[in-house]
Amino acid sequence: MSLTNWHIAETVEIPTWLSEKVGKFAAQLLCQRGIIAPEQVESFLDITAYQPTSAFAFGAEMEQAIARIQKAYEQGEAIAIWGDFDADGITATSVLWEGLGQFFAQGDRLVFYIPDRLKESHGISIRGLDELRSQCQSAGKSLSLIITCDTGSTCLDALTYAQDLGIDVIVTDHHTLPDQRPPVAAIINPRYLPNQHPLFNLSGVAVAYKLMEALYETLPEIPQKPLEDLLDLVAIGLVADLVKLTGDCRYLAQKGIEVLRQKQRLGVRMLLEQCKRVGDRPIDISFGIAPRINAVSRIWGDVRKCVELLTTRDERVCKALIEQTELANTQRKALQKKVFKQVQAKIEQLDLSTTGLIVLADPQWSVGVLGLVAGQVVAEYGRPTILCTVEDGIAKGSARSLEGINLYDLLKGQEHLLLSFGGHPLAGGLSFALENLQLLTESIDQKFWSQYGQLQSKAINIDLEVNIADLSKELFNEFKQLEPFGMGNPYPKLLVRDCQFSEISNANIRTQKGQKVEYIKTEFTLSDRNGNQIYGDWWGHYSYELPDTSCDVVIELVDNAFRRRYDVRLLDFHAQSAPLSAELPSLATSIKNSDLNLKIIDWRGRDLVELNDHSSATICDRCPQSWQDVNTIIERAHQANQALALVYPRPEQINGAIAWQTLVGVAKYLSRTGKEIRRSQLIAKLGIDDQDVLQIGFEELQQYGYAVNAIAVPSDDRDLIIRINSIASIYDGFTTANPFIQAANELAFQQQFFDRQLLKNALHSSAG
Structure with a gap:
């Protein structure tokens, strides 16, 4: 496994009242995410304390949309909903189908159209407009108004075509905007709002809901069903579309999950039963409902039955549709794995x-x-x-x-x-x-x-460092207060240091009918030196990929409802290298004969030419890789009575897998063109200035059919000219496990450790 860069969030000072209110770990998360003021915390935790934004915050566009719909209602016009074929678009279509269905007779004055994923593209098309118009004419209706959901903002040709046909279009969407306002009756798209606006991150279904909210507010005496009944659909679309759950997005998701938990909607209840989910958490949507809804269009293209599934009250019909979604999801998994393997084969070239x-x-x-x-x-x-x-x-x-x-x-x-x-x-x-x-x-x-x-x-942002003993029901409940998690409020990623894997085994994933699915997972027990342990799994990986040495691991704490316990889901690990596996001394006890008040300045990433005066500082242009390096560097600055300026490349940029890809690419290029490269140039490309690691890379290239020759540069005895020729065609593609990758990752681990030790005393400078 290649070494992924870990970015560990800084620990911040927590107000006592906040820690007492939500627990120390949840409080740390809130503070790290900028939710500190009492009123912020209250509205984040309690939806009744949040003031939702009016639908009319969209301004004139919303007013124009409502006026046009009101005119259609009063004059008996027919309306068509134009949706999209992913979970956000399907739920948005369902929201408009039920919401507008309170004003217009479904199937008579109200119809919907969703493109077939396998035959058409996202968005409004001229072909689809002709087909929709023809359907209405066959039913004796003249189509005069289309309302889109989750689509339409940039479909300028089709919108112009609709205008030429005398069809008004109201676009509700959340995708990127065109350079100019399209020719429509109204366009309701949160991208027109400022980035920090509470409505800015709404997904397609949420925008459709705000349109219904404005219509219900304008004509409150007509609807027979509460608007809030649609919120379970809104929660499904919001979570499935991975929008940032901040502002009104978070509020609508919270409210929607409350409705979802009640399971009043037949199709939703049966979907939850099918995937054995309770319906009280976003994970029930993202791993249960959404994949099944999305699978229908991915496998069969036509998703009209999905809208029927979400809106029907016929249990017999619903059961048949549920079986279709389960079958589609099983086929989707197998097809996805097959295509991924084919893509990987092409990438190897x-x-x-x-x-x-x-x-x-x-x-x-x-x-x-x-x-x-x-x-x-x-x-x-x-x-x-x-x-x-x-x-x-x-x-x-x-x-x-x-x-x-x-x-x-x-x-x-x-x-x-x-x-x-x-x-x-x-x-x-x-x-x-x-x-x-x-x-x-x-x-x-x-x-x-x-x-x-x-x-x-690749990088992972880590939120908290914990011990295995902390991974309990109490911690899970602390985190649960902060749900719903998603984009903008990610599920906590936890770092556990110095632990080991044991009782490792592979589990074959099967369907409820016992059919094998082309997915695997590794199950294990994670233990520390104090005897604490917890069960866990690692999806999509085999048991042999786990190390038999001590590791630092990044995990998520999950509720294993099936086994009635709390487990961990492994996200990443860094196996501890031998030189650093023992207890390491602190910087203060390791620096010999040095002034511990030495000023250390972080100029990494800066161009020395741009800095006004760097002659008064001792320049450190190579990241230390050992305590001896640290001592030597600091002693040099101490003797010169100067500050120590760190100007070397950031060590987190080293990644063994990418370095190997780069080295192979260089080898291919040089062998194909007959050109050569200097060692200093190769170092710059790889980001690795270590003779031993480079030598391992050269030896590994020889295993793949390349001959590497190094010749001294007469004008520079510190540099070498590297020539690489292909002597055999045995390179069989990129691999994530070879000695060079491991050596590069160990180098990165060492450099990151000693870099952190130096930076503990660093004084950041922006002026030089």
Whole structure:
């Protein structure tokens, strides 16, 4: 397993009243997330203390939308709902179907249309408009108003076409906005609001709900059912779409889960029974309801039955639909794993050291699972990824990115190569002529390198450091106060140091009917030196991947309702290397003959040329890797009577897996072109300035059919010229377990440790 960078949140001072109110660990989380003031805490914990934002905060657009719907109601017009085929779009369609159904007769004056995922794309299409209009005409209705949900903001051609047909459109959406306001009767999209607005992060279903809220408020005497009955659907869409659960998003999710827990909706109750979930936590949605709803479109395309499942009152119909969703979800799992393996095989042919984005296409791939697989690729390889299927010369697919890389911006500006695209900074959909594949790939890859400049290694943000003895029902209940967890309020990631795995075994995952599913997990017991232990599992991994040495682990505490206990879910581990496994002395006891009041300045990441005066400081341009290094560095500054300035690259940028990818890419390039590289240049590319680790890398390359020769540079006896030639074609792809990766990760571990020791005394400087 490659070493993932760990970013551990700083411990902050906790007010006594807060610790007494929610417990010390929950209080620490709240403070780290900026929720400190008493009124903030109260409204965060208690939904009755939160003041929800009015639907009319959307301003004139909401007023125009309500006026147009009111006109349609008064004049007996027919309305069509245009939805989308993911869980957010399906629940949004269901909200409008039930909400507008209080004003317009369902199936008569109210119809809905959702594109088929396997035949159409996200968004409004001219083809779909013609089909919808034809359906209405066949029923003797003249379509004059369409209300979209979770889609439509950037479908300018289709919206113009609707306008030409005399059809008004009200867009409710939350995706990225077009450069100019589209030709619509109203557009209700929280992206028009300031980033810190409490409505800014609403998902599609939540925007649809706010529209219904405004309509109920305007015509309160007409609806026969409470608006709040729709909140369980809102919670499902919000959690499934991974929006930030802050502001009104959190409020609506909290209220919705309360309704969900009551299980008044037949389809929701039967879905929860099917996946053996209670319905009182977001995890019941994200791991139970949402995958089953999403699976229908991924496997079969047509999701109209999903809306029926969520809105029907017929138990016989509902039972049949539940069976279909379960079958679709089982097939989705198998198909996803199959496509992921095929994608990995293609990735092995790429030079990942020079690849900023992974863009692949294959006519055999099912478009329904490409978004899920792209997300897996992002997690595994740390690259923004676009995966497409191909039909009749058109590539159609899904894109996923990682935090800090705006995929939408990378695609924007490539409209001349695209037939369609839309989405978020982290996810989107697109289509283009297959002949444009290479040009599109080169264009966005060039834009990536110019904007971001470097590849990002995988990282985990850790919230708290705990002991195994802390992992109890009491801690779980502390965390439960802070639910719902999700984007913007992530589930706590916990660091446990110096523990070991035992009683390790693999478990085969099966369906309720005993059928084997193409997923595995490893079960284990986690123990510390004091005899404390807890059970846990590691999804998607085999038992042999766990180390037999002491480890630091990152885990989540979970409620194992089936076994009536609290377990841990393993997220990552760092095996302790031999030099650092023993009890380590502190910096103060390790520095010899030094002034412990020495000023240490953190200038890492700064360009020395930009700093006004660095001659008065002793420069440390290489991260220490041992206590001897620390002593030598500080003694040099002490003797010079100067501050010590740290200017070396941040050690968390070292990642063995990425370094190996880069080294293999360099080897391929040099062997193909016959060019050479200086050792100093290779060090800069890999981020590794350690002769022993580099030598291990060279030896490992030889195992893959490369010959490495190093020649001294006459003008610089500290540098070498590296030449690499291919002598055999036995390289069989990227592997995550080889001596070089392990050595690089151990180096990173050592450097991060000693870097932290230095920084404990560092005085951060911005002026130099």
